[in-house]
Amino acid sequence: MRRAPIALAALSLLVGYSDPAGGGEAVVLRHADGQANLGGYTKGKNIRVGEGGLSHKNGQKESRGKANKKPKQAPGFFTLIVLPDTQGYADTRHKETQKHWPGIGDQRSCFFKQTQWIKKNKGTLNIAMAVHVGDITQTEHDEEWKIADAAFKTLDNHVPYILCSGNHDMGYSPEHRKTSYSRASRFGAFFPPSRFTKNPLYGPHFGKNKSRHFREEGKIENYYLFLEAGGMKFLILTLEFKPRDQSLAWANKVVAEHPECRTIIVTHSYLTRNKGQLSGADHYPVQGNSGRSTWQKFVSQHKNIFLVLSGHALENRLTSQGEHGNTVHQVQADYWYFDIPKIKAGSGFLRIMTFHPAKNTIQVETFSPVLGEFLVRPKSKFSLDYDMSGKRK
Numbered sequence: 001m002r003r004a005p006i007a008l009a010a011l012s013l014l015v016g017y018s019d020p021a022g023g024g025e026a027v028v029l030r031h032a033d034g035q036a037n038l039g040g041y042t043k044g045k046n047i048r049v050g051e052g053g054l055s056h057k058n059g060q061k062e063s064r065g066k067a068n069k070k071p072k073q074a075p076g077f078f079t080l081i082v083l084p085d086t087q088g089y090a091d092t093r094h095k096e097t098q099k100h101w102p103g104i105g106d107q108r109s110c111f112f113k114q115t116q117w118i119k120k121n122k123g124t125l126n127i128a129m130a131v132h133v134g135d136i137t138q139t140e141h142d143e144e145w146k147i148a149d150a151a152f153k154t155l156d157n158h159v160p161y162i163l164c165s166g167n168h169d170m171g172y173s174p175e176h177r178k179t180s181y182s183r184a185s186r187f188g189a190f191f192p193p194s195r196f197t198k199n200p201l202y203g204p205h206f207g208k209n210k211s212r213h214f215r216e217e218g219k220i221e222n223y224y225l226f227l228e229a230g231g232m233k234f235l236i237l238t239l240e241f242k243p244r245d246q247s248l249a250w251a252n253k254v255v256a257e258h259p260e261c262r263t264i265i266v267t268h269s270y271l272t273r274n275k276g277q278l279s280g281a282d283h284y285p286v287q288g289n290s291g292r293s294t295w296q297k298f299v300s301q302h303k304n305i306f307l308v309l310s311g312h313a314l315e316n317r318l319t320s321q322g323e324h325g326n327t328v329h330q331v332q333a334d335y336w337y338f339d340i341p342k343i344k345a346g347s348g349f350l351r352i353m354t355f356h357p358a359k360n361t362i363q364v365e366t367f368s369p370v371l372g373e374f375l376v377r378p379k380s381k382f383s384l385d386y387d388m389s390g391k392r393k
């Protein structure tokens, strides 16, 4: 099999940039013009990724990972690709967003390169599914959904994917220039359930009654797919932004009905920007559950839930113990604010989660098909322990 250089790199053990401050330390991210970007990120150092490799602002150049030989892989490995917030790539209103989110420019090619890379590397990385963690669009205009539609058309007949609705994918108020004023969205118009139920590629991912997979008719804010990979059965369930109680009740029922499935939950806003912290109160107008109450009412209640994937608020992770003593890894990635001078709005970074059943580990890497670069600081590259030895864990 012919192997693409990028795919080889993705499988490699990398040397290079390390974060001397340790995983989870805050990083100051800046625009190219030097203007400080984020509240909440107030200490640390700048990280720049560009020509010449990963480097600190102080000029200490670090080597970057470039594989030149085929690494050994345990048999039976497979990969999930996580697409963090793509809102900046689908943003077409440049003049308006220049005021509100300065310096973005036209980044739609990042979106297209991501899905093209997934398609190209499906075989090499044994990609079982792609998972979008929400904020697919910026203000959910038709023009933005069309970009997302075009990006995912690349995968439609090749790699199954599951989508998640973020705060930017609903209820945008032009007057306030804010999102989530309501749950109104054109999400289902561009990605109706039929896009998946009528696609033969998704045959193995639905049960006998396909409509049961979607909480609301014609909508995909809350739905689930099955996945068989590495000799195991998985259920991947995606929840709306700030899930309402009735959505959590539905999710509780679905997960309880499938004790045989190892279960992954996808929900957009779940952890904060602070290390290992679930989200609590927020300023979004729609009513619903925070990360903390989603954990309490739903995630912690099921022994077969082992992984929660989210976006919305930079990199973060938390490992907790559920009510049944099970370990639940909660992993978040959002590079929307990860400013890199020449490419903005996320710079194309995505997550490669490689499941190694023989090693009982999930290897997490962060890679940009746009830059051809990995982030290899501890909060971007790490492994999670997960027991895959039994049939029902």
Ligand SMILES: [Zn+2]
Pocket (backbone or CB within 6 Å): 134, 135, 166, 167, 168, 268, 269, 311, 312, 313
């Ligand atoms: Zn968000």
